[in-house]
Amino acid sequence: MTPATGPWDLLAPGAAEIAMLAACRVGGLVLVAPMFASRTVPMPVRTALLLVLTLVLLPAAQASALPGAHLTPAAFLAESLIGFSIGLGAALLVGAAELAADLSSQAIGLSGAAVMDPLGGHQTSALGQFFGLLAATLLLASDGHHVMLEAVARSFARVPVGAEPNVGEALRVLVRQGAVLFSLGLRFAAPVIAAALVTNVGLGVLSRAVPQLNLMNLAFPVQIFVGLGALVVSLPFLGLATRGWGDQVRTMAGAVMNALLRGS
Template sequence: MNAPAFGFPDFLAPGIPQAFVLTALRVGGLVLVAPAWSARTVPMKLRTALLVIFAVLLLPSALDTADRSTLAITPATFLAETVVGFALGFAAALTVAGAEFAGELATTTIGLSGAAIFDPVNNTQVAILASFMQIMTVTLLLIAGGHIVMLQAVARSFVAMPLGAPVAMDRGLLSLVKASATIFGSGLQFAAPVIAAILLTNLALAILGRAAPQLQIMSLAFPLQIGIGLLAFAGALGLVVQALGGWSEQYGTTMDGFVRAAHVAPAPATEALR
């Protein structure tokens, strides 16, 4: 490899332009769905600049395992590299989606379904607690260095999935669909304290209403349900922080499943992506 100043390859050497384009496609798939980078508030020009910068920085890692003599930009390699990058970003987005789903459940359970606010990340109207959970989770993810973990995963993915290597995209995407079931599991786990608290509150109010019919239970039920629900929601936030503590392991497990389903040797991926 021609490696002149600063450790970067000669971009005019044979195979280097193809490798750069394929690397940019893999990074582009990541930026397409990864938390924070995929936000609509990020200008397209800035997103494109980040894509080019990341592709240049990751190109030496890609060339270490790629066969430059066989690299070619074809529809198959175009889709394969994009899908690999998409998988890297999608695996990171699962945690944020699970927390957002928990916010949706909590909002509906408490009785705040009509309280929708503007989501600055996606430029849409969402439930108030869902927006709070999304912003909080993305913030914690960035504080924990999640964006660095994703870039390291892209760099190490070239060991398990070299540029231009064949990828069984149908089975790989199927593994991602199966992994998306964790959204509902984690969301229900995060929202479980709120659901349990509201269930007990409604049960207690129902018993009180039967024991003392003269009391105006309905006038007390709504504010009491909101107050108890918000207190339970505040206590459940620790579950999100605890889940983010093991985020990198879950991220590596999801990617290892993708690699196995895509018929690429799983052993290097397990060591590289975790």
């Protein structure tokens, strides 16, 4: 079977198979990227976005497709994993920001104020909602959606449609990449947790030194004030994380694509 070579050559032999596999790769991105996968985006809009992006990226898929692209479950899974790994970079950054905010809320005593997260459709702390929206806004402001679409377009040359994938190795690499969420979340929340710990120790020492003081009414507002102050001071670190986010997406997607090609 000869792959299609012209732009949007939908009538060439194998064009339908290439288009369906390319749609799986784009669908993996739309499924997980925060700006595309938000529950506030209606399903018809996401479906239309998937079709439009597939048509836009189809020439890149056709230009590098290998002869004999078959619609096998392994091929569908491999294509979805590539798009998933590209969108996972953005999802991990937003998730790490929300995790850091939840950890900070628990440290300073604001974990009881739960609100509905419009991006994820689940309950989170007020700080978690703020940090999640802030991270998503920073990604859009830094052209994160363009970075991901460019990565998908370049991935067709790196892993052509029709390549024999090593899905098991790619899944193992993708699971290991998920550990980045917890490390980033802890690093973002570390200043607030440290400030809350120092405040608690200081209040404990003060209550021992001056037992006459009624610190029960004072401890809670002081802890919140110090924690929010540390949170404001640490906000620039979130902006710094978005600067190198594009390299993280390329590294993560490259690791998954290398794993897919390993042993093929």
